[in-house]
Amino acid sequence: MTFDASTIDIKRKPCATIVNAIAVICNGHTTADIWRQVLERVENDILPHGSGFDQGCTINIDESMTNTIGEPRKIVIDVPYHVMNSHGFYVGWLSYRATVTPSFSGICVDVVCDEMPDCSYDGPEPEYDDEPCGCLCCAADGIDDLIADTIYHALLGE
Numbered sequence: 001m002t003f004d005a006s007t008i009d010i011k012r013k014p015c016a017t018i019v020n021a022i023a024v025i026c027n028g029h030t031t032a033d034i035w036r037q038v039l040e041r042v043e044n045d046i047l048p049h050g051s052g053f054d055q056g057c058t059i060n061i062d063e064s065m066t067n068t069i070g071e072p073r074k075i076v077i078d079v080p081y082h083v084m085n086s087h088g089f090y091v092g093w094l095s096y097r098a099t100v101t102p103s104f105s106g107i108c109v110d111v112v113c114d115e116m117p118d119c120s121y122d123g124p125e126p127e128y129d130d131e132p133c134g135c136l137c138c139a140a141d142g143i144d145d146l147i148a149d150t151i152y153h154a155l156l157g158e
């Protein structure tokens, strides 16, 4: 039997496809290389690109494994994000990790950043709606929710 990665429909049920791929890869099945290519297709064609997701996203196979018999209970996605402040300037990169788990309504996406810096601003007190601080942590306010929302919709499938 031969099949190749391009024949797998990744758009209809992305999460099921990812979970299946991870299980096959971790079991060391002979088709593991093909399923690695399927995951690359998901990263390229399903997961977000551009608008901050300037390096794309990476499915973290090792972190997605939660037991020893090859059954992923979650999908872990590494998300480097290019943060822009309210003045439209890029102020740095932050590494986020999205964890996708099954829920009664479909999927649940949790996003964390382990390396969020503290605010580095020590200038005068800002006016009520002024935003003098362009530091990375303040510019990143709400980015975790944006990433969760974007990945949620990307993984819903067609």
Ligand SMILES: [Zn+2]
Residues within 6 Å of the ligand: 118, 119, 120, 121, 133, 134, 135, 136, 137, 138, 139
């Ligand atoms: Zn700040």
